[in-house]
Amino acid sequence: MxxxxxxxxxxxxxxxxxxxxxxxxxxxxxxxxxxxxxxxxxxxxxxxxxxxxxxxxxxxxxxxxxxxxxxxxxxxxxxxxxxxxxxxxxxxxxxxxxxxxxxxxxxxxxxxxxxxxxxxxxxxxxxxxxxxxxxxxxxxxxxxxxxxxxxxxxxxxxxxxxxxxxxxxxxxxxxxxxxxxxxxxxxxxxxxxIRTHRENQILGRTLLESVLMLDGRVIVGTVTHRDMAFYDVTQKDLDGIVAQLRLTKGVEVAVFIYECEPQVYKVSLRSNSDIDVSEIAAAFEGGGHIRAAGCTMYGTDHDVINNLMGVIQEKVSKEHD
Ligand SMILES: [Mn+2]
Incomplete structure (x- = not known):
């Protein structure tokens, strides 16, 4: 065809x-x-x-x-x-x-x-x-x-x-x-x-609370179920957050996780380097592209970040060998 x-x-x-x-x-x-x-x-x-x-x-x-x-x-x-x-x-x-x-x-x-x-x-x-x-x-x-x-x-x-x-x-x-x-x-x-005021608020809050990991090569932003209720936002209001996280100097992988239901996290991954984030997502039954991928994970935010970092660490160190 x-x-x-x-x-x-x-x-x-x-x-x-x-x-x-x-x-x-x-x-x-x-x-x-x-x-x-x-x-x-x-x-x-x-x-x-x-x-x-x-x-x-x-x-x-x-x-x-x-x-x-x-x-x-x-x-x-x-x-x-x-x-x-x-x-x-x-x-x-x-x-x-x-x-x-x-x-x-x-x-x-x-x-x-x-x-x-x-x-x-x-x-x-x-x-x-x-x-x-x-x-x-x-x-x-x-x-x-x-x-x-x-x-x-x-x-x-x-x-x-x-x-x-x-x-x-x-x-x-x-x-x-x-x-x-x-x-x-x-x-x-x-x-x-153009963002709504709510979208700007949750973006600002996520950036403010974001953390650098693995010597600044990875940035992680988190929105919990409680945050979403507090700011009265839905997942549609979270678009663009991971893109902003990615624009942090020195960062190779940006991770954004949000709790769509208690203990259920949607994970968005972005890569600035040759690290294929679709492989990271695939480790948790997700998918996507080399530079943008996602998956769903379960547990507390600490569980999710720990499990993710285990896989990301391997990729980051391989990249630097
Ligand atoms: Mn598409």
Missing amino acids: EKLSDLLTNEVHTAAIAGHVRPDGDCIGTNTALYLYIKKNYPLIDVKLYLEEPKAALLFLKGCDKMISETPADESVDLFISCDASEKERIAVAGNLLPLAKKSVCIDHHISNTGFADVNIIVPEASSSAEVLYGLLEDEKIDKDCAEALYTGIIHDTGVFQYKNTSPYTMTVAAALMKKGIDFCSIIDNSFN
Whole structure:
């Protein structure tokens, strides 16, 4: 398959698009872009967009108002497409439709994705799922709304073209999207620069209480369940904290842990060096990319940090041998 049009044949009457749990900007952007593209260019296809409610800063995207956040009744759609989900267990809202679909498609860029659909388009070198999807669409059929969604996906996964996953091709895609007349200044501001007061408070608190470990090569920031209740924040308000931790001078690995339920920690890992944090996450049944990965761990914050540091220490010392 070279283009998505090969799959969007006359036999396709119904389609479902679904993202992953706890959707980030790439997930929302890519799935929304695909929805808008099919809706506009294939009006005969009855397409539905299944996404968990994203953080408010992403709701400016057209198409978000059409998303369905409740699990649908079992049905057999002609085409089921999931973008940015690294494994089928991570598909949100409409995962029940995957095994029932006449044909399923997985569009992704996670190196850990082994391919769970009938058609798998997985490009680990790509900066984002949005970049992968762009390559499957026909440029002349992409309108401004679709371009805004794709651009949002790319800037989220590249930190506005700052991370190493940004390639010359990423910039070519971004340029093509810019030509659609998108308001890239406000997309970037809305996505990254503007924080609610609560988000600023929890960010500030986490930085204030962060600790350096392993001779300053690792930084750890922690938010407990109690902190979340005190500041009245949810996981959506914690975006960007690990990115700020990573920007600490001398740090090779940034670790951010937050307690989503008592004694259940979500762990985000970022790497500034050649240390592959997806391997660290994999040690705890997580996954991700070389420079950005995550996993879920159990116990107290001390247990979690101790267990993590055991694995991180090995990697850091190997790196310095
Ligand atoms: Mn992604």
